[in-house]
Structure formats: structure tokens, C-alpha cells
Amino acid sequence: MEKLINYILQYVQLDQNQIDFLTTNAKELYLKKGDFFLKEGKTAKEVGFILNGVVRVFHLDKDANDTSLAFLEENRLVVDLASFNTQTPSSVYIQAVTNCELLVLNGELFDQTNSLKIPWDLFFNKIMTESFFNKERKGRIALTGDATTRYLNFLKNYPNLANRIPLSNLASYLGITQSSLSRIRKNIS
Amino acid sequence: MEKLINYILQYVQLDQNQIDFLTTNAKELYLKKGDFFLKEGKTAKEVGFILNGVVRVFHLDKDANDTSLAFLEENRLVVDLASFNTQTPSSVYIQAVTNCELLVLNGELFDQTNSLKIPWDLFFNKIMTESFFNKERKGRIALTGDATTRYLNFLKNYPNLANRIPLSNLASYLGITQSSLSRIRKNIS
DNA sequence: GGGTTTATTTGCCAAATGGCAAAAGTATTT
DNA sequence: AAATACTTTTGCCATTTGGCAAATAAACCC
Numbered sequence: 001m002e003k004l005i006n007y008i009l010q011y012v013q014l015d016q017n018q019i020d021f022l023t024t025n026a027k028e029l030y031l032k033k034g035d036f037f038l039k040e041g042k043t044a045k046e047v048g049f050i051l052n053g054v055v056r057v058f059h060l061d062k063d064a065n066d067t068s069l070a071f072l073e074e075n076r077l078v079v080d081l082a083s084f085n086t087q088t089p090s091s092v093y094i095q096a097v098t099n100c101e102l103l104v105l106n107g108e109l110f111d112q113t114n115s116l117k118i119p120w121d122l123f124f125n126k127i128m129t130e131s132f133f134n135k136e137r138k139g140r141i142a143l144t145g146d147a148t149t150r151y152l153n154f155l156k157n158y159p160n161l162a163n164r165i166p167l168s169n170l171a172s173y174l175g176i177t178q179s180s181l182s183r184i185r186k187n188i189s
Numbered sequence: 190m191e192k193l194i195n196y197i198l199q200y201v202q203l204d205q206n207q208i209d210f211l212t213t214n215a216k217e218l219y220l221k222k223g224d225f226f227l228k229e230g231k232t233a234k235e236v237g238f239i240l241n242g243v244v245r246v247f248h249l250d251k252d253a254n255d256t257s258l259a260f261l262e263e264n265r266l267v268v269d270l271a272s273f274n275t276q277t278p279s280s281v282y283i284q285a286v287t288n289c290e291l292l293v294l295n296g297e298l299f300d301q302t303n304s305l306k307i308p309w310d311l312f313f314n315k316i317m318t319e320s321f322f323n324k325e326r327k328g329r330i331a332l333t334g335d336a337t338t339r340y341l342n343f344l345k346n347y348p349n350l351a352n353r354i355p356l357s358n359l360a361s362y363l364g365i366t367q368s369s370l371s372r373i374r375k376n377i378s
Numbered sequence: 379g380g381g382t383t384t385a386t387t388t389g390c391c392a393a394a395t396g397g398c399a400a401a402a403g404t405a406t407t408t
Numbered sequence: 409a410a411a412t413a414c415t416t417t418t419g420c421c422a423t424t425t426g427g428c429a430a431a432t433a434a435a436c437c438c
Contacts, residue, residue, distance in 0.1 A: 061333065065333070067333055081321070081322075082321075082322040085318070086322075125314055128317065128318060128321050129274070129317060131321065132270070132271075132317050132320065132321045133270075133271040133275075143256070143363075143364035144250070144254070144256055144364070175333070
């Protein structure tokens with residue numbers, strides 16, 4: 001629980017009452033490898049925080065091609081902000097890549113009444129701003145260079161992640177096939 | 190001027206006083222093809238609005254490889270939000286692709302005193318939120334499929350833009366060489 | 379542990395893309 | 409209109425990546 005509080009404190013201030021309030025209302029959630037936190041078409045009703053494990057955000061197109069959009073590990077929020085904020089159906093899947101231990105804050109904690117207690121608007125604004133700037137700066141770098149460059153780039157940005165997620169998922173994130181990624185790995189070593 | 194006001198009104202409400210205030214303080218700026226609105230290393234001091242023309246946002250890596258990050262046309266804001274909001278040096282170039290006619294709002298209009306007059310915080314939050322969600326939804330689609338798919342996708346999303354920007358710029362946006370893009374065009378027709 | 383499933387590597391060849399340079403086409407200037 | 413500069417197309421060939429299927433390795437289940 002402390003981890004989640006510290007995470008939130010990076011963005012907004014909380015007094016002891018507010019911390020107690022969150023501690024009382026957060027629930028633990030265990031996801032087994034393969035379990036879904038959110039499915040396309042469903043509206044995001046809650047916000048998760050990863051205590052342990054890795055989750056993947058991905059998209060399926062009409063031909064069932066699987067594109068990985070993001071990987072999230074410990075001390076990160078898990079939520080489709082677009083769906084959660086606008087309460088519209090999500091266009092992505094969020095799935096546990098490994099067994100996961102999450103803390104979950106129910107959507108009701110974010111409603112008008114509770115926003116008086118916790119400055120959620122400010123919190124999400126900061127999260128979104130930070131995330132927006134990251135994308136601005138690094139986002140399009142994904143298309144730069146050949147597959148090997150993109151892979152090395154990924155290793156540099158997320159050094160611990162590559163050996164926690166299946167090759168196929170990483171390949172779809174990098175925009176190549178898993179065979180190609182396998183060969184790239186081989187060439188590098 | 191009316192165009193800019195209407196654009197802002199999409200996001201926040203303004204009364205006649207506020208509209209007059211903006212009208213008085215906005216300045217016209219003409220950029221010739223090739224002129225820069227912002228250069229890497231400079232801090233964004235103003236916000237532009239395109240009345241006419243196309244601008245390109247791009248990045249140069251250490252080997253001077255040019256990667257197009259975005260193209261903007263009429264009725265869009267021109268600003269490196271990351272640099273402008275945090276008043277830190279920009280990591281991108283913003284350059285006129287065609288002759289451009291802009292309205293420019295100086296940074297001073299956004300300072301504390303003037304924020305009392307105009308709800309800039311809310312305005313930028315909405316812009317950023319909208320932009321963030323667009324990236325979430327469509328951003329990574331860029332890496333989906335082969336170069337032809339990405340080109341067709343671009344044509345669908347920005348039907349008028351393709352014939353207003355040089356082939357080389359579009360190619361760098363799509364992550365391919367201009368020769369390849371030229372061949373792709375040929376094959377399609 | 380043995381069997382089953384899933385993930386990864388590899389071989390083979392086809393297809394896509396890059397690199398380079400020259401040619402053809404357009405736009406711009408004088 | 410001619411000269412110049414810039415953009416786009418094309419040819420040639422090397423390299424990268426994809427597609428498919430089989431082999432190997434690793435993880436999972438009973």
C-alpha cells in the first residue's frame with residue numbers, strides 16, 4: 001500500500017486523512033498469467049496499480065492481428081485513461097503477462113463526492129501530461145531505424161522488461177515477426 | 190481572427206471582453222516555405238495558429254537523420270507543448286512546408302496575470318487530453334502492417350495533406366525512404 | 379518423471395525495402 | 409525563355425524482413 005501512496009504523492013499532496021481513506025478503499029487483486037484486466041468493448045471502471053508482475057496493453061485489428069501497445073511493470077498504473085475518463089468502451093485489451101498482484105481503486109472513489117477528498121483531477125492531469133510529453137519526445141522514435149535499432153532501443157529504455165515478456169509480444173511491439181526478432185537476438189549475441 | 194476564436198471556443202467559453210482581449214493581442218506572422226517557427230534547443234515562447242499553409246514538426250538525430258513527427262494544416266495550433274509548458278528547450282524543429290499565414294499569441298498572454306482573464310490552463314489541458322487520446326488510439330497503429338498499409342492509412346486519415354508536403358517528408362514520417370514511397374505510389378495507381 | 383502444451387529457434391525461399399546514382403519532371407529565378 | 413535548383417521517378421543490386429513449417433527448447437500439468 002505504501003508503494004501506491006508514494007506513487008500518488010509524486011503527483012499530488014495528501015494528508016493523513018486522505019491516505020487513510022485510500023488505504024481503506026484499495027483492494028488487492030491477483031491476476032494469473034493470461035487473465036484480463038480489461039477487454040475491448042468494456043468500459044474501464046477501475047484503476048490498478050502494479051505491486052508485482054507485468055501487464056500488456058494490446059490491440060486486435062479486424063484480422064485478429066495482435067499489436068502490443070505498451071508493457072507495464074511494478075509501480076505503474078494500469079488503466080485505459082481514454083476509456084476511464086470518458087466512460088466509453090475501451091479499444092484495447094489489458095492482460096497479465098505474468099502472475100500479477102495489483103491494488104485496485106474502484107471508479108466510485110473518483111466520483112464527484114470523493115474528488116472533494118482527493119484531488120483526482122490534478123492527479124490525472126499530471127499523469128496525462130507526463131505521459132503525453134514522453135510520447136511526444138520518444139513516441140515516434142519507434143519508427144526510426146531498422147528492426148535491430150528498435151530492439152536495442154527497447155533494451156536501453158526498458159532493460160528489465162525484455163526477459164519478462166514473450167518474444168511474440170515484444171515482436172508485435174517492435175513491428176516485426178517473432179522469427180525476425182529471434183534472428184536479431186542471435187546476431188547481437 | 191474569427192477562426193482562432195472559434196477554435197478556442199471548442200474548448201473553453203469566452204465572453205466578448207475576452208474575445209476582444211485576444212483579438213487585440215494576436216499578431217499575424219507570415220512564414221515563407223522553409224522558415225522556422227521553432228528550432229531545437231530554443232524554448233517555445235509563443236503559440237501559433239495556422240490560417241493558411243502547412244507546417245512540419247521534425248527531429249534530427251545525431252547523424253542528421255530527419256524524422257517527421259507531425260504535419261499541421263489550417264485551423265490547428267502550432268506549438269511544442271512540452272517546451273512551452275515547462276519552458277525548457279525544445280527537442281524538435283517546426284518549419285513551414287509551404288508559405289504560411291499564422292496568428293501568434295505571445296507567451297506573455299499566458300502568464301499568471303492573463304490567466305485570470307483567459308482560462309488557459311483548462312484550454313491546454315483539454316488540448317493535451319484530446320491529443321493524448323488520439324495518440325493512445327491511433328498512435329501505435331503506425332507500426333502496423335507494411336509500408337503500403339501505412340501509406341494508405343495516412344491517406345485515409347489526412348486526405349488533403351499528401352499532395353501538400355514533399356515526398357521526402359512523408360517518407361520519413363512513414364519510416365521508409367523516398368524511393369520506396371515513390372514506388373508504392375506507382376504500384377497503387 | 380513423463381507427457382503435453384507453449385515458446386523459441388532455424389532453414390528455406392519469396393517479397394519488401396534500402397542505397398546509390400542517374401534520368402526525368404517541376405518549380406523558381408533572372 | 410533559359411538557366412538553375414529542387415523534387416520525384418527509375419534501374420540495379422544488396423540487405424532486410426516475412427511466411428511457412430519443422431526442429432528444438434522450455435514451461436506446465438497430472
